[in-house]
């Protein structure tokens with residue numbers, strides 16, 4: 001067991017990527033990077049991390065910002081609840097922890113948007129607490145090295161992997177150990193075609209011996225994707241375009257075209273008698289949902305939207321408003 005940690009850490013020292021959040025012990029910066037990287041690849045996350053650090057160099061500045069500025073900076077990253085939780089948690093730290101970032105796993109876990117993985121990452125990277133991280137990369141490495149067939153999407157499996165991660169972690173260098181195992185999963189033990197010949201733990205990997213690499217990790221069920229059908233009404237003239245603010249769901253507090261949601265891609269009955277200048281269809285995939293979106297360009301807003309809370313935004317001011325990636329892409333693709 002001790003060999004596992006030693007071997008991955010020796011490998012990490014020689015092979016790890018240089019990333020800005022690895023050079024700091026500041027829990028605020030580490031937290032920010034972890035939230036950005038929750039559903040985002042490192043290459044894409046880097047620019048957002050830099051932008052956040054230069055706009056909000058410390059926790060108090062983030063807590064004192066307004067949510068719309070944070071959503072604006074987040075635009076394009078998706079999973080906007082992460083940005084809203086960042087803002088909420090920054091205020092939680094100000095109010096509940098006197099503005100000082102909590103310095104242990106249990107307190108960090110109380111922050112909104114922080115789960116077991118993120119709390120283990122922050123507490124080990126910033127405070128040297130010996131908590132094993134378990135993310136997708138770690139599940140893959142551990143399930144292969146120890147040839148474990150417990151499903152990673154059931155609590156029985158999750159408990160086993162978490163216990164193993166805590167057993168394996170180096171008590172003297174927990175931060176380096178956690179970084180190393182995640183880096184190994186990201187760079188070497190990839191989901192398909194892992195680079196076993198370059199792997200520092202290939203001498204102890206049971207999945208190689210048992211020829212089970214492609215069957216690890218095990219999941220009990222396939223992800224069920226929900227189809228959603230969004231019909232957006234686009235009304236734009238020389239003075240600007242009409243948008244509405246969302247008050248719920250994944251795009252809460254962001255801006256979109258007035259929306260009708262139905263059960264199919266067919267033209268909604270409410271729009272059948274209205275002249276449509278242009279129709280544009282696209283698909284947008286989220287982790288558990290597939291949005292089938294149709295944008296209908298019209299010269300005036302249909303009556304049924306009259307009671308909605310709408311605003312007209314001059315074209316030149318659009319960048320002040322946080323827009324979901326789907327809306328942003330439409331605006332890039334279509335000449336209004």
Ligand code: SF4
Nearest residue numbers: 189194196199202205
């Ligand atoms: S030897 Fe191959 S399968 Fe095993 S941990 Fe290393 S990269 Fe993954």
